[in-house]
Structure formats: structure tokens, C-alpha cells
Amino acid sequence: MVRRTKEDALTTRAELLDAAERLFSEKGVSSTSMNQVAEAAGVTRGAIYHHFQNKLDLIDALMERVRLPVDEMRDELAQTYQGDPVSLLRARCFHIIGQVQDDPHTQALVNILLHKCEYVEDALPIHLRHLGGRNACITECVLLADKAKEQGLIDEKYDSKAAVVGLFSLVDGLMYNWLLDKTYFDLSQTASQAIDTYLAGLKPRGA
Amino acid sequence: MVRRTKEDALTTRAELLDAAERLFSEKGVSSTSMNQVAEAAGVTRGAIYHHFQNKLDLIDALMERVRLPVDEMRDELAQTYQGDPVSLLRARCFHIIGQVQDDPHTQALVNILLHKCEYVEDALPIHLRHLGGRNACITECVLLADKAKEQGLIDEKYDSKAAVVGLFSLVDGLMYNWLLDKTYFDLSQTASQAIDTYLAGLKPRGA
């Protein structure tokens, strides 16, 4: 069956992205051929090359598809937790963990990024997108950490950037290990305790 | 030039492993062909298939080559820090971080595991080796955490397994992010602060 109208074309495009997301997450990016993606979406390879330039462009579109929702959620959170920088940091971490655990699309994408794609030279655009997003987020959170230090919520002896990098690394590591074997530990419980442990360690001793 | 004696054969094998380690770490596993590995080692593909069954067997040999040194170092550390379980945990984390930062072989292998290979079905043996090592190490460290709780060094409210999983995830995340861009933060400084922050958070409040 051939889709003709513009609306149908968008449906085909979305189905291609869905198929790619699923296959990449299941079998890995380089082990999945364009033909397999096309077949899973019920079309031929011609359809893919009509919508995307190549595999990298397809992956790029996958990432782009979640960028907006992620940005929206971030702004939404920022408005909810006004005033308490540490609570906001905590909420961000918990939100990411929850999203990875409960939303299949997020889980698949994070799984692809962490376990199912190789960071090689050809994939530089994806590499840079990942790094750029991380760095921007960290830079933003460093400001929160600074504010928290001013308010006496974080011990002055700690370097703000290192504190934030540590916190994000903890979250990354938790997702990394959980996605390796989801049966080995409970994500939300473990993450909850680990993040609060880390944040407790950031408090001044006297508090 | 052809190597004939058994000794020379071992040299060839080691050179093949070195070449594979370097190329895999630089360009990724699936983007590196057996021919490229052979050429980098100054031999032909025939030499590889004489020493190893296929690419997976080659990777397996790479991992096997570092298993013994790692095990030795672990036992050595265990004898150094007798008596204080938290110090031992801390020393292990710092040792891993230091090893990744300073030893090129360790760094290359960890880089391959974290960024340059896909966890797909065909790579199941490597997958299982990684998981098995992690789980064994965690199980062992949970005993240390239990001991620390008995001695009042870790707050009783914390679950030991979750505490250890959190600590290891922190270390994993730090290595993961540092290897993504080694210029973005200083590993030893950041890791030092982050690990001590986490361990400080594990202490009972009154201490």
C-alpha cells in the first residue's frame, strides 16, 4: 500500500522513526540495516532514503524528536521548584530517572545512546549533540549549585562544577547499569537512595 | 617478514591484540575490520584467523588479557586496607579511577566497553563477562558495606546493596563522561570530591 497524501507521508515518517527506535534499541545501530528498518515499518528502503539522507540522518531525526519534549519538561520543572536550588536539582535527577524507567521512548533512546551505538568519528554530529546538551545542562546546574552554596545548602569547600558533574555522573551511571540488566536492582529505589546520599554529602557538616 | 618460532608467534599474537585494542578504541569495534587490525599489526588476515576464531574471540582475548592484572590488584588492595571497610571501598574506587586515567591499556579497554562497542546479542559472551564481573564485585562490596554498618561507619537506614550500586554507578558515570570529553573536567579531582561526597552522605548523621 502506498501512501500519497502529505499527511500519510508524515505517518510513514513517524513509523520509520518508531521502527528505527525499536530495532536500534533491540539490536544495536550498526547491526541494524536500513532494509530491516524499512521492512519493520512496512515499506521499502526507498521510503527511508526519501525521508532521510542516510543512517546518521535517521538517528539525528530520532534525537531531534525528543529534544522538544525534554526542553519543555525542563522549563516546567524550573517553574515548579522556584526558590530552593537543591530541591530543583533533586527534582531534575528524579525526573530523568522516572522518565527512563516509565517512558518506553525515552528508555529506548537512552538505551541506544548508552549501549547500542558506538561513538565513532562518522557519528560526530550525534556525539556533539550529546555533549552539547550535557554541557549546557551542567553549566545551568552549576549556577544552581552556586546559589545553593550562597544559601548555605551546600558546603563551601566543594567545587560547584565538580559537584554537579558528580551528581550527573551518578545519574548516568545508574541508568547505564540498570539498562545493562534491569532485573539486578530496582532503579527508582536505588536511585532515590543514591541521589539523596550524594546530596546529603554535599550539605555542610553543621547543618 | 614471517615469524616462525613459538616465541615469535606469541609476539605476533600480542601485536594483534595491541593493534585491535588501539583501533577498537579509536574507531569503534564494528567500524574496524579484521583486515585493518591485521595491517596495523603488520600481518595479513590469515594471521588473525590462525590465532583467533573471529572478531568476538579477538575481543574476548582482549578482555581476558586484563582480567588477571585486575584480579591481582584487587587482592593486593584487600590486604593493604585491612580493618576499615569504608577505606577499602574508597581505595578501590580511587584505584579504578587512577588506573583509567593513567594506564593507557586500561583506558583503552574501558573506553571500548563504554563507548566503542554495542551491547548486542552476538556479543553476549562479552556482555556476560562484563555483567558477571560487576555483580561479583558488587556482591563482595556489599559484605564490606554490611561490616561498615555494624561498625557504625554507614547509617543503618541505608540499604547496603543500593549503597554499593550507587557508589559503583558514580564511578562508572565519572569514567563514562570523562572518556566522552577528557578536556571537560579533571577526572582525579572531580572523582575525588564526588566519591568523598557520596561516602560522607553514607555516614550516620550524628558522627
Next chain:
DNA sequence: CTTTTTACATACATACATGCATGTTTGATT
């Protein structure tokens, strides 16, 4: 209603990577 463009399908040309089979040169064995 005609023309053009979209949205794909089909077909082909190219390029490798892999696995194996076989050849060759030496060290090792007896």
C-alpha cells in the same frame, strides 16, 4: 483538465567484510 511534484518502489552498480580452502616456508620431532 493538464502539468508538475510528491511519495514511494524497483533495480542496479559498487564496495567491502567474512570465512574458508589452499599454498608456502620454516621450526620442531624422531
Next chain:
DNA sequence: AATCAAACATGCATGTATGTATGTAAAAAG
């Protein structure tokens, strides 16, 4: 010294992914 086996090199056969060029039917534009 003759034979065997190790340590590779070489060549081929196969499968498969990719990119592109072309075909085609329907929608959209005029």
C-alpha cells in the same frame, strides 16, 4: 635426514549493506 606440524600468506566465493538512478501512480498546483 626425513617427516610433520606450526605460522602465517594468498586467493576465492559468498553474503550483504549502501547509494543512486530510474520508474510510477496519485496528489497537488496551475
